[in-house]
Amino acid sequence: MQPLGPAVPSALNGIAIAGLRLGEMRGKFEQQSSSVRIRQTLGGYRIMQAEAPIVEQPLTRKNAANLQEYLLQGSILDSSADVLLNRLRGLCDNSDSPVELFHDIEQVYTIKDQANQATFSLRARNALDNPQLPWQLRYVGQPEVGDKSRFTICRSVIEVGTSSNLVTWLNELGFRLDYEFVAKGHIFQKGRMKILVQKIHRVCQSGNPETLEPVSQSFLIELSVLAPPSQESLGEEMKAFADQLRPLVELEKVDHARLHVS
Amino acid sequence: MEKEDKQVDQAVDALLSRTTDLKNNIQQLILRLENEYETLQWPAVLDYFALISGQMNNLLKVLRSDKLPKLRNRIILPLLVSPDPDPDLQRVTDGRVPLFNHQAVPDYLRTLCDPEIEAADQVILNKAAQMNGDAAQKLIAAHNRICQNACEIIRSTREDWDVDATSRVAPSIMSGDTIVLLSAICGGRYLRGPERAPNPSLGNSCPKPMGGPMGPGKMPTATVRTNIKSARGMSSHPYMR
Amino acid sequence: MGVVTVHMVPCSGPEALQSTADNLCRMIEKLGGRRDGVFCVDCETYQNVSMGRFQHVLHDSEHPASVFSLLESGLCLVADANFDSLMNKLNPQLFTTKIGTKVECKGPRYQVEDFILKIGTVTIGTSARGLLVECEYQPCAVTASCWELMRELMEPLLGLPLNQPVQYLALRMREIYTPVDTIQQYMEHFNALRKSNPIQGAQAPVSGQIGSQANPNAQTPVSRA
Numbered sequence A: 001m002q003p004l005g006p007a008v009p010s011a012l013n014g015i016a017i018a019g020l021r022l023g024e025m026r027g028k029f030e031q032q033s034s035s036v037r038i039r040q041t042l043g044g045y046r047i048m049q050a051e052a053p054i055v056e057q058p059l060t061r062k063n064a065a066n067l068q069e070y071l072l073q074g075s076i077l078d079s080s081a082d083v084l085l086n087r088l089r090g091l092c093d094n095s096d097s098p099v100e101l102f103h104d105i106e107q108v109y110t111i112k113d114q115a116n117q118a119t120f121s122l123r124a125r126n127a128l129d130n131p132q133l134p135w136q137l138r139y140v141g142q143p144e145v146g147d148k149s150r151f152t153i154c155r156s157v158i159e160v161g162t163s164s165n166l167v168t169w170l171n172e173l174g175f176r177l178d179y180e181f182v183a184k185g186h187i188f189q190k191g192r193m194k195i196l197v198q199k200i201h202r203v204c205q206s207g208n209p210e211t212l213e214p215v216s217q218s219f220l221i222e223l224s225v226l227a228p229p230s231q232e233s234l235g236e237e238m239k240a241f242a243d244q245l246r247p248l249v250e251l252e253k254v255d256h257a258r259l260h261v262s
Numbered sequence B: 001m002e003k004e005d006k007q008v009d010q011a012v013d014a015l016l017s018r019t020t021d022l023k024n025n026i027q028q029l030i031l032r033l034e035n036e037y038e039t040l041q042w043p044a045v046l047d048y049f050a051l052i053s054g055q056m057n058n059l060l061k062v063l064r065s066d067k068l069p070k071l072r073n074r075i076i077l078p079l080l081v082s083p084d085p086d087p088d089l090q091r092v093t094d095g096r097v098p099l100f101n102h103q104a105v106p107d108y109l110r111t112l113c114d115p116e117i118e119a120a121d122q123v124i125l126n127k128a129a130q131m132n133g134d135a136a137q138k139l140i141a142a143h144n145r146i147c148q149n150a151c152e153i154i155r156s157t158r159e160d161w162d163v164d165a166t167s168r169v170a171p172s173i174m175s176g177d178t179i180v181l182l183s184a185i186c187g188g189r190y191l192r193g194p195e196r197a198p199n200p201s202l203g204n205s206c207p208k209p210m211g212g213p214m215g216p217g218k219m220p221t222a223t224v225r226t227n228i229k230s231a232r233g234m235s236s237h238p239y240m241r
Numbered sequence C: 001m002g003v004v005t006v007h008m009v010p011c012s013g014p015e016a017l018q019s020t021a022d023n024l025c026r027m028i029e030k031l032g033g034r035r036d037g038v039f040c041v042d043c044e045t046y047q048n049v050s051m052g053r054f055q056h057v058l059h060d061s062e063h064p065a066s067v068f069s070l071l072e073s074g075l076c077l078v079a080d081a082n083f084d085s086l087m088n089k090l091n092p093q094l095f096t097t098k099i100g101t102k103v104e105c106k107g108p109r110y111q112v113e114d115f116i117l118k119i120g121t122v123t124i125g126t127s128a129r130g131l132l133v134e135c136e137y138q139p140c141a142v143t144a145s146c147w148e149l150m151r152e153l154m155e156p157l158l159g160l161p162l163n164q165p166v167q168y169l170a171l172r173m174r175e176i177y178t179p180v181d182t183i184q185q186y187m188e189h190f191n192a193l194r195k196s197n198p199i200q201g202a203q204a205p206v207s208g209q210i211g212s213q214a215n216p217n218a219q220t221p222v223s224r225a
Helices: A011-022 A030-042 A045-050 A080-092 A166-173 A234-245 B003-035 B042-064 B089-091 B104-108 B117-131 B133-168 B177-187 B219-232 C016-033 C083-090 C143-158 C178-193
Strands: A068-077 A101-111 A117-125 A135-143 A153-162 A178-191 A193-205 A208-214 A220-225 C003-008 C034-048 C053-061 C064-072 C076-080 C095-097 C103-112 C115-124 C129-136
Touching: A030 A045, A030 A208, A045 B117, A068 A234, A068 B177, A080 A101, A080 A178, A080 A193, A080 A208, A080 A220, A080 A234, A080 C064, A101 A166, A101 A193, A117 A166, A135 C083, A220 A234, A220 B177, B003 B042, B177 B219, B177 C143, C003 C143, C003 C178, C016 C103, C016 C115, C016 C143, C034 C178, C053 C083, C053 C178, C064 C083, C064 C178, C076 C178, C103 C178, C115 C143, C115 C178, C129 C143, C129 C178
Parallel strands: none
Antiparallel strands: A068 A153, A068 A220, A101 A117, A101 A178, A117 A135, A135 A153, A153 C076, A178 A193, A193 A208, A193 A220, C003 C129, C034 C053, C034 C095, C034 C103, C053 C064, C064 C076, C103 C115, C115 C129
16 A cells, blocks of 8 residues: 555555555445545544554445443542552553553533423533544433343443544534543453543633542543444443452442433 | 382372472472572462362371371381492482482481470479379369360451451441332332322421522422422323323 | 546437437547446435425445435535435435426446546436437546647537537636536536436336437537526
8 A cells, every 4th residue: 555646645645545546435334444544534543543443344325233332330539549440450451551541522512302392412522631532422322221130231332533623523413512521541452341430520611621620539430332233241241340449339220310411 | 018018109109299399389489588688478388388288188188088098017228338429319309309318317206306406305204293183184184174265366356357347338228128129110119199208307398409501599480380280280290282 | 536527419300319429429430449348327306394495315436435415505415326325315204306307317438548538318207308428538637637648639529619618618628627517517517408308208217228209309519698
């Protein structure tokens, strides 16, 4: 794969064009599509890759695999966070490379459905430490209720990488900013599990992501996997990992219906 | 009679195999103790003992099994006793028993205890026979009491040790913080307006500038300016361009 | 990514679409073009239930992992392929689609040295409306530097003089070209073709076959300078 000509602005474009020749035009999105995705969503793909599942789904246009997010959450006091980070570093993959940090701002936009007064919300996430990365638009469904035997929360999630005019696009469609927060922390990966240890800050002045104030004195820890539905062995895997973090952290299935949503 | 013989043979084979295993384990332990006594750790020795105890259990299980005929009714008679070393015997016993003479017979074919031990046993049995019922009950009760006390002491000490171990580690979780954080992320609570998360040590002073390119001296003016701007243009969202 | 210009091919009527397309293909092959598969650009329109605003969702086979969302104001969001599943989720509460308004431009794709030429038949719903030619000059990224070259290639194919580039490009001659510009050009052509008269009883072209009735569909001239 070589760059095509002297006037090509960046080598990346050249690589992608060669890659495009390989795949069929419509309907077959195989492993090649992941390499094309690197170009299409503008340069560095680091955080997106960490958040996407390792399991590649063959995507056909209308039948994109509806991914479910299996989730466990917990918190740990600031004072004990270092111990947890060390333990995670030992347990997770790539323990010899430096821990990956992230500093993102997440905004939640809602639109009122005039027909039945329900609100619909979408989440827009942007990496503040690396503005070149694509924005992430996320739809998060309600957690599946009723299955008491399942150890983890299970909810459907759609993640879309977008260009940086996402907020304008949302506003033009009628979505309005509901609330926002900044999440700063570390991200670990073990197999297909993703572990986030993050401090949640509120943005004191809207528009100025420098003015931060922590929401509480704890770090929020999330253990999540994005996978196709009905994968019960995943629950066992996550449970085993959660057990290894006891008694520092109790990762559990928090009932989101109990949260007071204002 | 033949059936019994066969049973005896089978029993002897089973006993033999178990005994051989046991013998091998003991031999390994002895070897390690002799050769590696400098580097040997107590847990390793304990492992060996556990193994040996397991083997003994197996042996006893065979002995207690129902299929075993009454071995008690059978006796072993020495047929030939000679003072000369016997090479076959040496081979079979791995050199442990070189000859089968008059001294070896009582040691290896003994069915009763040593005479000294028999005498001591007899003394205790006489004493027990002479004691009447009440004194015996009192002794039994005292014995039980002592055992209970010992168990109690062990249990309480163990609990103390456990509590010490956990209390030395500072509590790492504040219950309720998970709910606070998740309410913030999922529902926006504590993120809109002046409501703050319930936390006494966190002051109500906001904003706390988190560094950034501006120096600390310039921060207050910058925030004042932004305040005025946001107050003026409330309808235009900062991100709407 | 090179520079792309999209032109409408003058065509005397819907029944002539197929023959014009074949002619063009033959001309390209004479130029030394090597056929390199097919391409497809399609557009679906969604309407916001509460506000009535339109949103066009376009896919381009040249960028298979991307989905483009074009709003009425001209804002174009580039998203990855999961955007379609998101739209499925939003539909039908927030958005509705009108059946039969899907626009597709399909056809063969040729590689001629540094150029990629695509001949696409545009169908709206099931009726064929027009013919578009896309020319991409790959090595260059700024329109001003290569417009003359592309003009030289396109004029004989289209049979029309191209004095100025299409209006969309004319405003962006010195800027770096991006895939969004291609999509915007296609959208302009689709909008123009939508406004032209629908053909009654026309069949959907299957691999270039058109079985439509006569209803002369006057094609608008190519360059909208």
